[in-house]
Amino acid sequence: MKLVKKHGTEQSTVRAVLNAATMDRRTFLRRSGIGVGGIAAASSLSLSMMQKAEAADAPAAAGGEATQVRSICTHCSVGCGIYAEVENGVWTGQEPAFDHPFNRGAHCAKGASVREHGHGERRLKYPTKLVNGKWTKVSWEQAINEIGDQMLAIRENSGPDSVY
Numbered sequence: 001m002k003l004v005k006k007h008g009t010e011q012s013t014v015r016a017v018l019n020a021a022t023m024d025r026r027t028f029l030r031r032s033g034i035g036v037g038g039i040a041a042a043s044s045l046s047l048s049m050m051q052k053a054e055a056a057d058a059p060a061a062a063g064g065e066a067t068q069v070r071s072i073c074t075h076c077s078v079g080c081g082i083y084a085e086v087e088n089g090v091w092t093g094q095e096p097a098f099d100h101p102f103n104r105g106a107h108c109a110k111g112a113s114v115r116e117h118g119h120g121e122r123r124l125k126y127p128t129k130l131v132n133g134k135w136t137k138v139s140w141e142q143a144i145n146e147i148g149d150q151m152l153a154i155r156e157n158s159g160p161d162s163v164y
Contacts, residue, residue: 004125066092075114078102082111 023031048156066087073080081100083107085093094115098105116123128135 068095070097071105073111073114074112080107080111104120 011156032147064162066085068083069086071084073082080103081097082095083095085095087138094112096103096107096111103111127138128145129138129146130136151163
C-alpha cells in the first residue's frame, strides 16, 4: 500500500491559517505597546471633567467685591488648577485648587508668585543700567542700542555661534 499525502484536508487548512497568523517578537511588542498606550490614554480621560462652555456674565459695575474664578496657572506647561481672586476685573490674589487632579491643592513657588510678574510693585517697567553702583533709568532706545552693540562685539570676537 502506497501512502499519498492528501491536500485540502481539515488539518492542513488549520495549519495554513496558524502559519499565516504568526508574528515575530518585534511585531508583537509594537502592537502590544500601541494597545497599552491607547488604553492608558483612554483611561486618563475623565468624562466628569468635561463640561459645556458657557459665556461669562458682564462684570459688576463698581462693587469692589472680590470674586473667585477657577483658572489654570500659566507659568509652566503642567496646568495646575487655581482659584483666582478678581476684584473689578483685576487679578488681586490666588489660591491653589484642592480638587484639581494635577496639583491636588499644592502650589509651587513659581506658581505662587506668577501674579507678581505682571502686577507686582517691584517688577521692572522700564530698562535700567548699573552706573557707579546704582541702578539708573535709561530709555528703551539706549538700552536696545547698547545691548545690540555688545552682542555684535561678542559675535566679532568669538564667532557667529557665540550669540544666539
